[in-house]
Amino acid sequence: MFLKNSWYVACTPDEIESKPLGRKICGENIAFYRGNEGQVAAVENFCPHRGAPLSLGYVEDGNLVCGYHGLVMGCDGKTVSMPGQRVRGFPCIKSYAVVERYGFIWVWPGEKELADPALIHHLEWAESPDWAYGGGLYHIKCDYRLMIDNLMDLTHETYVHSSSIGQKEIDEALPTTSVNGDEVITARHMDNIMAPPFWRMALRGNDLADDVPVDRWQICRFTPPSHVMIEVGVAHAGNGGYDAPDHLKASSIVVDFITPETETSHWYFWGMARKFKPDDLALTDTIREGQGKIFGEDLDMLEQQQSNLLTYPERGLLKLNIDSGGVQSRRVLDRLLADEHQLIAKESSVA
């Protein structure tokens, strides 16, 4: 159950730097590579000659060459040539709309003609020199929606990440959830508390005292198909919190691109964009390392949760106030999925 007519993060540029990449996204086997003039391209990972995986081939003159018998595949899924063969009658394979933007390769696994790059949300932190970004990738064996639930209810930090970003005050501050069209926002504010270890590190990173009370905030924004951007930060208490001037706070965006692989697995692109000391590369590394460790703590929990849900498919789960962010996000997804299925049904009846 995933939207196919939507933009997903497929990979990062380094993953296709030296050779093509085979990756399954929303159930589609796709070969990603750099074609003409370094433009990103994506076709089905299936050579029409004998079914070999095209991702084991190489790029020549902007085309993907099958590494088995040398068929030259064009970016549009039509065979360009093959040694000693006339290829006009060769069957086509799917090609996918793909765009490089904001430091990621984005793919539209559904109908190519509907893919409009303007639908990719603007990400200020990825372009402005005031921001720095670091992140990584995990492969997780659970439904991508369990990860959305995870990120739209940060009370789990108190338990899963108790030694880094968790603290009792998260549980005590009820979040508010609002829906704005397709966007779901869950916000929590904790005033006049002591910062937990990860945020003390971040305060020091911005040359701020880490042993004084702070105001802390978490503003989770879900947008379809499965992106969760979380504004997080702490400011020295009493200076306006979220609205405090930059030199009195450590402020970041937790970046989560959640890309379904199958119904029960996904690719999790996680990272953190920060609006302080953007040129401090050592700080970027420190934060990436810390975040990677923290986000790794969720894996066991999510995979065993998935296993439990498969074992007891009939059990209804609770939808508490803290779950509201996830519940509303799934509601948006369900509405869009219904629209997409209706569209497909209409096309079928026309055809």
Added chain:
Amino acid sequence: MFLKNSWYVACTPDEIESKPLGRKICGENIAFYRGNEGQVAAVENFCPHRGAPLSLGYVEDGNLVCGYHGLVMGCDGKTVSMPGQRVRGFPCIKSYAVVERYGFIWVWPGEKELADPALIHHLEWAESPDWAYGGGLYHIKCDYRLMIDNLMDLTHETYVHSSSIGQKEIDEALPTTSVNGDEVITARHMDNIMAPPFWRMALRGNDLADDVPVDRWQICRFTPPSHVMIEVGVAHAGNGGYDAPDHLKASSIVVDFITPETETSHWYFWGMARKFKPDDLALTDTIREGQGKIFGEDLDMLEQQQSNLLTYPERGLLKLNIDSGGVQSRRVLDRLLADEHQLIAKESSVA
């Protein structure tokens, strides 16, 4: 095909010492932990909030706290509390009767109200200072009944354990099998033979000559659901064998608690209780190490046997005289299983 209304060994105390333990037993996913005043407790390994595995949580004030969002689960399967929530309407999860006795944690995976700790057989060796015990745990991918068969027919020692406890004389001495209610007893006596290596080691451990003829015995006792206690030993020949005075023999009980996990896998708690030199801890270690190595020799055989039986489900196996112990044990199990199913059917029709 396993009895659910019965006591099984679930784990040893060290396995729940520092944190909860998730273990599947007779098809039930169970979280084991120490609750109030260190009492053992067991509930379904499924948080009613979002299906997370409770075994990844921690114990606080005698209750199991879910490690995902902090739901506090009581030992009775009822939610005690959750930060910021009213929990009265939360669905219950199963809780299990569980008892700590004889150095093991015992669980009753069936109907809790039928669980009577008095049904656990008395184990003298586990309480008397005249005895010492050492053992271990193996996870084996075969039907638990193949392990019962294995232990009720010790002719396999000659072949699987030829370098330690096996000897040709085992094959030559036909065992006698008797059934006493739910208990099945297979006994073999070999008089005036030379002891094999493991038993020579045991004789030396009891300060006895190891190069003189001995009388050797093996008395296997199966009791439901799947426990096999085997009295084994050697005595200097001509002193009464099994009935010889303690200072003329090396005498032990091979302890086998066989706990089904699924239809084709089980937890095998093996050990040896000995009635000589009980305070010699080094001897306990030596025996445990030797036994662990010997019992590890069965694993490959049992798992490949299981694989063969799944490949050829239609083939009937032979039931020879040497198989009588296993055959009778399965007959007891089949009768009790029929009783249990009848009980369940009756309850269903009443309800």
Added chain:
Amino acid sequence: MFLKNSWYVACTPDEIESKPLGRKICGENIAFYRGNEGQVAAVENFCPHRGAPLSLGYVEDGNLVCGYHGLVMGCDGKTVSMPGQRVRGFPCIKSYAVVERYGFIWVWPGEKELADPALIHHLEWAESPDWAYGGGLYHIKCDYRLMIDNLMDLTHETYVHSSSIGQKEIDEALPTTSVNGDEVITARHMDNIMAPPFWRMALRGNDLADDVPVDRWQICRFTPPSHVMIEVGVAHAGNGGYDAPDHLKASSIVVDFITPETETSHWYFWGMARKFKPDDLALTDTIREGQGKIFGEDLDMLEQQQSNLLTYPERGLLKLNIDSGGVQSRRVLDRLLADEHQLIAKESSVA
């Protein structure tokens, strides 16, 4: 879809040197061993007593003794004896026709009475002192027919083995394919080209200059059930190529015995027989090592191709002129498979 009434390479002598070998061939679980006077023997890997794998046992007096309870199995699948038992009524297990020849153990997984060792093709290179042989074994998770396709279309060398035996001229020289009864022959000749690295090494191995133009040939011979012998070599150009005298060429036979395990996996016995410097053992090792590395390059491609074909079972693959060798080989196989099924159907209706 494999022929059962046919000879396959089962293993090499070293694999049964010290103990029996359990191996699945054409879906049959078989235990191979050396029986009476060192003669090879093969029976079902299933003890009629309790279903234990006989391959975990040992050989005594030419019979296979079950390693579980000592049943003594004869080479004909009839139980010979068992300690303390009368075995006359024991059910038989299958035994298989098996022959040692040319340095391999051959098995006929179908009806034993049809197995005629004279049906094994004569292999001159395996007997003549003018030849040397070296090879190895890979287990590959794909339909054995994908390997036949691979070997009957060597244009893949240009892509999969570009750094060793591949060269652009292979693509440019169209092969000719002919069918001679059950044999399929695909031949390619490339005259007056420069030898690729592997063949330069071979030329040096035969004390020939490696920096002069050569004539190169590849003559692939498929014979049922799944053997592909490929005559390959290079001769200093203009001396008759394939027919050049031995001292002006480096000439070999690539040996491929492809033995199905299941529908989607096989055992691949690969090797190279050469007709130069047969006594140079170091050269044999060098070639074996080089070939092992080269043939290992196919594994990923073949296994991912299999995975793709299973994902898209409805897609027809192309049958180009270069595929002709594989297409014709499969046609021979399909005809023989139809014959075999008709034979089985006839036998069933008679019985």
